Amino acid sequence: MTETTTATGPMRGVKVVELGVWVAGPAASGILADWGADVVKIEPPSGDPCRMFQWMLGGDMPTNPVFEMDNRSKKGIAVDLGTDDGLAIAMDLLAEADVFVTNLRIGALQRLGLDHASIADRFERLVYCQITGYGSEGPDADRAAYDIGAFWARSGVAGLLTPPGGDPPFQRGGMGDHSTGLAAAAAVSAALFDRERTGQGQLVETSLMRQGAYTISFDLNLLLMWGATLEIGERTSMGNPAMNNYTAGCGRRFWIVGLEGERHWPPLARAVGHPEWLDDERFARPRERAANAPALIGMLDEIFATRTLDEWTEVFATEPDFFWAPINSPDDLLADPAFHGSGALVDVPDAVSSTTMVATPVDFRGTPWAARSTAPSIGQHTREVLAAMGRTDAEIDALVASGAVAEPGD
Numbered sequence: 001m002t003e004t005t006t007a008t009g010p011m012r013g014v015k016v017v018e019l020g021v022w023v024a025g026p027a028a029s030g031i032l033a034d035w036g037a038d039v040v041k042i043e044p045p046s047g048d049p050c051r052m053f054q055w056m057l058g059g060d061m062p063t064n065p066v067f068e069m070d071n072r073s074k075k076g077i078a079v080d081l082g083t084d085d086g087l088a089i090a091m092d093l094l095a096e097a098d099v100f101v102t103n104l105r106i107g108a109l110q111r112l113g114l115d116h117a118s119i120a121d122r123f124e125r126l127v128y129c130q131i132t133g134y135g136s137e138g139p140d141a142d143r144a145a146y147d148i149g150a151f152w153a154r155s156g157v158a159g160l161l162t163p164p165g166g167d168p169p170f171q172r173g174g175m176g177d178h179s180t181g182l183a184a185a186a187a188v189s190a191a192l193f194d195r196e197r198t199g200q201g202q203l204v205e206t207s208l209m210r211q212g213a214y215t216i217s218f219d220l221n222l223l224l225m226w227g228a229t230l231e232i233g234e235r236t237s238m239g240n241p242a243m244n245n246y247t248a249g250c251g252r253r254f255w256i257v258g259l260e261g262e263r264h265w266p267p268l269a270r271a272v273g274h275p276e277w278l279d280d281e282r283f284a285r286p287r288e289r290a291a292n293a294p295a296l297i298g299m300l301d302e303i304f305a306t307r308t309l310d311e312w313t314e315v316f317a318t319e320p321d322f323f324w325a326p327i328n329s330p331d332d333l334l335a336d337p338a339f340h341g342s343g344a345l346v347d348v349p350d351a352v353s354s355t356t357m358v359a360t361p362v363d364f365r366g367t368p369w370a371a372r373s374t375a376p377s378i379g380q381h382t383r384e385v386l387a388a389m390g391r392t393d394a395e396i397d398a399l400v401a402s403g404a405v406a407e408p409g410d
Helices: 024-034 048-059 065-071 082-097 104-111 147-154 176-197 210-213 217-226 260-270 275-279 286-291 293-305 310-318 329-336 337-341 382-388 395-403
Strands: 016-020 038-045 074-079 097-102 125-131 204-208 243-247 253-257 324-327 345-349 352-359
Touching: 016 024, 016 082, 024 038, 024 065, 024 074, 024 125, 024 176, 024 310, 038 082, 048 065, 065 082, 065 352, 074 082, 082 097, 082 286, 082 395, 097 176, 104 176, 125 176, 125 310, 147 176, 176 204, 210 217, 243 293, 286 293, 337 395, 382 395
Parallel strands: 016 038, 016 097, 038 074, 097 125, 125 204
Antiparallel strands: 243 253, 253 324, 345 352
16 A cells, blocks of 8 residues: 555545445545545454455455445554443544544444434534434334345335336445445535534434435335336337337447437437438327337337447437437446546556556546545554554554554454
């Protein structure tokens, strides 16, 4: 791990203490670290369980991409919070912090005395960011939750993506965690802004279920306000054939995004070489296209199979109002010029040179951020952080000997 000397970004100078595990909590503070905050990650001597992905997914691979994504640019301290000395260290860190980010279960925080109610009066300026599975109230406030349970399954996301009689699709790793982490980072930012006006910190909360509900709020608000639900789309019978996916002759798939029927149907008809369809009574109006959708989609399937996607790309470019996108695989994405132009990758300094990783999804043109280091090893900065807090070498040695803290190799 190699560190740059100066934090950049709009959160520079903000001190964050993280007590997080797996993905959602570390993702929230990881975003803040990318934006320049000084984040101290508190881990047990055994480490954040997210470190296990290195062995779960890669066997003997030398790096840990999943853990790196959410823990770069942080300082790591290994502390046994079950000891009086360890808990005192956490309290001392919070005394100097602007923000506390945690996704530990509420019961565990209460047992440690680190829940918001226990420390709010002691740290009045602290922004306390709490991430849960199902919120802090209600029957499941302390229920364990990974994002595939609370975000993907229980909030309704998976159900809305399941075709009738079909099996629910599997979520990709961390989808709910990362969007929840982004929401938490936004909440912290707003609370810090409010603290500038009031001088007071506050509790901000989000949950995996809440983020799942917001993700499908298009559907949920229809249900709430109209009592209506939308069926899952089936490709062969989409009522708007200009809002559908197709396969080119080379086997690559693409999505046509013709949301506005009157605007987007003419470019599609012209692109596939059938301008006469604009006057065809079967296809001239949205209602007729919907009634004849299976036949029209079948005709489009046959046409699109006659050329490669590269060839169709040239054709589509002749129609300014023809909106579409390739259905990329991860390899396709890494070769897509738009992906690189979006700033989606960041070079993270490491022990040799740098490692390319996925960037968090926000840039600041006036205060650009830069990653400072790869993720810390367990307890890598224990001695450094304690020394900065005023602990002497002898005191740190005693803490290590007692097991209250750990250093690399312990």
